[in-house]
Amino acid sequence: MKNLGTASIAAFRQYVRAAESAGADTTALFTKAGLDPTILDSDDGRINGEQFQRFILLLCERTHNPTLGLETGDFVQPGSYSVLGYITMSCATLGEAIARIAPFEKLVGDMGTTELAMSQGCIKLTWHCNYNHPTVRPQVVDNVFASWITYARWLADDTTASPTRVYLKRELPGPELEQAYRQRWNCPVHFGADKDTITLKQELLNTRLRQPDPLLRKTLEAHALTQLASLDTDTDLISQVKHSIQQQLMHGITRQDMVAETLGITSRTLQRKLSQEGVSYQKLLDDVRQKMAEDYLLNSDLGIPDIALRLGYSETTSFHRKFKAVAGKTPGEFRASRE
Template sequence: MTTISSLGTASMAAVRQYLRAAEAKGVATASLLATAGIGLTAQTPDDQRIDGARFQHFIRLLVEAADTPILGLETGDFVQPGSYSVLGYITMSCATLGEAIQAIVPYEKLVGDMGLTRFDLQGDTMHLVWQCAYTDPLVRPHLIDNVIASWIQYARWLGDDTDTAPIEVRLERPSPGAALEAAYTGRWGCPVIFGADDNRVVAARRLLDIPLRQPDPSLRRTLEAHARHQMASIQDDAALLTRVREAIRHQLLQGVSRQDLVAADLHMTRRTLQRRLNREGASYQALLDEVRQSLAADLLIHTDLAIADIADRLGFAAATSFHRLFRQRTGQTPTDFRRQHQD
């Protein structure tokens, strides 16, 4: 059975990095945030979470407004320790660049569920590999650029401008065009391979021993304890989201989609359910849309039902509403999606 996976959550710290880049380019973001359903003020804490689908939608809107094929690369210029939430402050308290890099894997979820990092040592080189979880074909290359560019820029900052240039960078995204490739090599000071099998920074192993500015083992232990507490909280909320998705799916298969019935299935009131979803930066409607799309993908691939009938089964008032949501989340029309997967 084919399903479209959840995009998890993202921290407000990650959103703010994009906002700084947008401000520098003169792009107004208030309307983009509102359209994506992201409520953010100066008082919003960096570790507050939002639904990953909203974050992906915001990046899409920003890419369209900025109208540049290298926006993701440019956002890397605006990385700060706070961009990585508490993980950023953990890395600052490490003794060496190697310690900071190895802190990424266990705590990267605090920044968001945008992807997964793997760290490998191969002879005299080290490899940081990142697997992107976001699915929007317009957003994905910019997100890849952002993550890799932020890594390289942040390592340069942590090393106090010591030469931390990679040996090479590999990107699965296609080239933005020969005229723009120089923007990558100019920033990173190394060859960049586009259309690669994965997203990878290859650097000299000796960089792991670069000393950082202000190592503080005591502070690091305190921050890591805080990070573990946050991770546990995120996992508890993720378990709730999984249960809500399962309850919604069960209802849709019965031809209904009511929040009060979902809450009752989870032995809580509708108000309590909404409060717990809000704490995770999620909403019942966003989860409903996600499950609808997952079921839609199955029905499009494995049945010959007309698209209008699929829309009706999933509780849409009109086929046009189903068409609009499906295209917004996948970048494809239901017809194109069915044709591609059935072929």
């Protein structure tokens, strides 16, 4: 059986609010799912993924509502996304907020992963659901997309903002219900698709949000990275090193000895441990630099020389050469291709 990981209490609360609104006996649902109601008292807690899936299944059976997931999107709040919700609130544009989904969505839970792609002037957000129960899975996908759309409209302070199209792997839950999707999302919805995907016009990325706060965003992202490091089940060492590198790069520093010091080990020990993981410090530095470079180019007005300096390059030409080797484009070409 596939390990469903964990889910944040913040994400779980959204379903509890929906259950209460539907008049469901939440105490009975908690008991049958093997959950203690007092877990709702914790803002930082997490629950077992199998229990979360079980709770959603019980709620589906209790309500007999084929569009339950669609309607639970009405109960989304910034807190539903844990610290990611507050990061997106502090972003300047919708594009900046969308770019934060994939790196930090694990904080919300292990329900699925997001893939972002650009094609012919459109943004494609594809969500790969990890939940496998045939009744639960389509409801979870509906919930994620409905929540994204509702929350994006709130962030942009625009109730008319809509995707261009939505593609769902699920089969249509009865012809009479198709209109429910189109009315809520104000766009064509295609069922029986190969992937669960939302497409957006690229110009929507420039939509200004209501509460931009770049300093708060940086603080929240640093906190989020710390939380991610504690959740990473693959290798805590690599997560910790990447986090430390990112913190240094915010000050234009790239010293391996300082990274080792933050971990309480020597630089030589760090090299040996990374070698055992099959990576090098330089590889991790390159990865973090590239990710931060793309973020600066997409979501800031910083000049390319300033970006190079922030990322610890002594010369802008070195930044150009390294970036092009990875992305296949110069930083300027990369930025222009996204406009």
